[in-house]
Amino acid sequence: MSHSVNRQSAGGPVEPGGSGLPAPGGALRGSPATSRRRGPTPTARRQRRAAFLFLAPACIMVAVYVVWPILSTIRLSFFNWDGMTEPSFIGLANYVELFHTPTFYTALENNLIWLVLFLLAPPMGLAVALYLNQAVAGIRIVKSLFFAPFVLSGVVVGLIFSWFYDPTFGLLAMILGHGVPVLGDPRYATLGIVFAALWPQTAYCMILYLTGLTALNAEQIEAARMEGAHGWSMLWHVILPQLRPTTFMAIVVTIIGALRSFDLISVMTGGGPFESSTVLAYFMYDQAIKYYRIGYSAAIAVVLFGIMLVYIIYHLRRMLRAEQ
Numbered sequence: 001m002s003h004s005v006n007r008q009s010a011g012g013p014v015e016p017g018g019s020g021l022p023a024p025g026g027a028l029r030g031s032p033a034t035s036r037r038r039g040p041t042p043t044a045r046r047q048r049r050a051a052f053l054f055l056a057p058a059c060i061m062v063a064v065y066v067v068w069p070i071l072s073t074i075r076l077s078f079f080n081w082d083g084m085t086e087p088s089f090i091g092l093a094n095y096v097e098l099f100h101t102p103t104f105y106t107a108l109e110n111n112l113i114w115l116v117l118f119l120l121a122p123p124m125g126l127a128v129a130l131y132l133n134q135a136v137a138g139i140r141i142v143k144s145l146f147f148a149p150f151v152l153s154g155v156v157v158g159l160i161f162s163w164f165y166d167p168t169f170g171l172l173a174m175i176l177g178h179g180v181p182v183l184g185d186p187r188y189a190t191l192g193i194v195f196a197a198l199w200p201q202t203a204y205c206m207i208l209y210l211t212g213l214t215a216l217n218a219e220q221i222e223a224a225r226m227e228g229a230h231g232w233s234m235l236w237h238v239i240l241p242q243l244r245p246t247t248f249m250a251i252v253v254t255i256i257g258a259l260r261s262f263d264l265i266s267v268m269t270g271g272g273p274f275e276s277s278t279v280l281a282y283f284m285y286d287q288a289i290k291y292y293r294i295g296y297s298a299a300i301a302v303v304l305f306g307i308m309l310v311y312i313i314y315h316l317r318r319m320l321r322a323e324q
Contacts, residue, residue, distance in 0.1 A: 070305065073298045073301050073302060073305075074298075074302055076294065076295055076298040077094055077095070077295060077298040077299040077301070077302045078090065078091055078092070078094070078295070079295045080093070080094075080295050080296075081294045081295045082292040082293070082294060083288075083292055083294045084292075087295065090295070094295055094296045094298070094299035095299050095303075097296065098296070098299050098300060098303065103275050103278065103283060104280075104283070104300075106275060106276065106278060107278045107279050107280045107282070107283045108280065110190050110277060110278065110279045111258070111259060111261075111279050111280055111307075113190055113191075113194065114190075114194055114197075114258040114259075114261050114279065115255060115258045115259065117191075117194045117198070118194065118197070118198065118201065118254050118255070118257065118258035119251070119254060119255070119258075120198060121198055121201040121202045121204075121205050121250075121254050122205045122247060122250040122251055122254055124198070124202045124205070125201075125202050125203070125204070125205025125206040125207075125208065125209055125250065126205070126206075126209045126243075126247075128146055128202065128206045129205075129206045129209035129210045129213060130209075130213075130235075132146065132206070132210065133210060133213045143210075146203060146206060147203060147206075147207065148203070149199045149200040149202075149203040150200050150203040150204050150207065152200060153263075154200075154263030154264055154267070155263060155267050157196060157197075157199060157200055157264065158196065158263065158264045158266075158267030158268045159267060160196075161192070161193075161195075161196035161199075161264075161268065162183065162267070162268050165180075165182040165183050165192055166179075167179025167180055167181045167182075167184075183268055183269050183273075184273055185273070186273055186274060186276035186277075189269050189272070189273060189276055189277040190276065190277045192268070193261075193264050193265055193268055193269065193277060196264055196268065197257075197261065197264050201254060201257060204253070205250045205253075205254065208246050208249060208250050208253075209243065209246055209250070211246070212242075212243045212245070212246030213239075213243070215242075216239065216242050216243075217242060220238055220242070221234070221238060221239070224237070224238045248315075248319065252315055255311060256308065256311075259280075259281075259304065259307065259308050259311075260281050260304075260308075261279055261281060261282075262279070262281040262282050262285065265277060265278065265279060265282045266282060266285075271283070271286060280300060280303065280304045280307075281304065283300055284297045284300040284301050284304065285297070287300065
């Protein structure tokens, strides 16, 4: 009898009916393994259905207003179309022409200049936020003054700095004692526009960092003070590590803003002089609105989207690795 029991336990569970053979898959009917292979419970199905219903409106809006325009733009980039007549398929001709156009490389170079100089906004915003994160009299008024550039539209900022740069009666001419045609010189036009754009972008990064500073762990800061940390060591080893998510968001928003810069260029120089200050976004607009080259403009948009997509995927991978 003991030998029979040992053989059955070594060979696995037996089928009902006493045949002495293990059941298929090594599990008895009605065992936990078999029940796990069954479908989800009615409660789980209802929860899943409710989740799909809640997500459906957002998914539909993303599909209609994001995914479909992207796919339509990619398709349109293979056509020659002026916006009025019937589009004609030309394959990769728009891309071939684009990569042989000197203005494209000028716009790409200007985008890189925007990208490099615009990265000054997060550290400047952090410096202003650290200065404003004090409990002194009148600090709220000072905060509102630093916050003001963020609520101004790009058109207003462009007009303000156009007057500032004016070589006849502008404030810059009064400071230097002589006029400097910043927006009329191909060497300085892009730098002047980027300097103007840094004003509201710094205010935006300041707001992000002020929000992050309010969420700092006070116990860690107090412990660091008891250990003798102060000044730069406190900032570098205690405050900045806690502001890492805020810094990540500030850099992401700043780089995306640099790649899609348009409004200040349109107001201040119109891409000039001699297309020296144009960027990919304004070059795309220029070809579509002024010259009715919708397909060619779509090709520029696809290239710009590809550049931004590479950057977004890179930072999303970094974010996922940091969370893991």
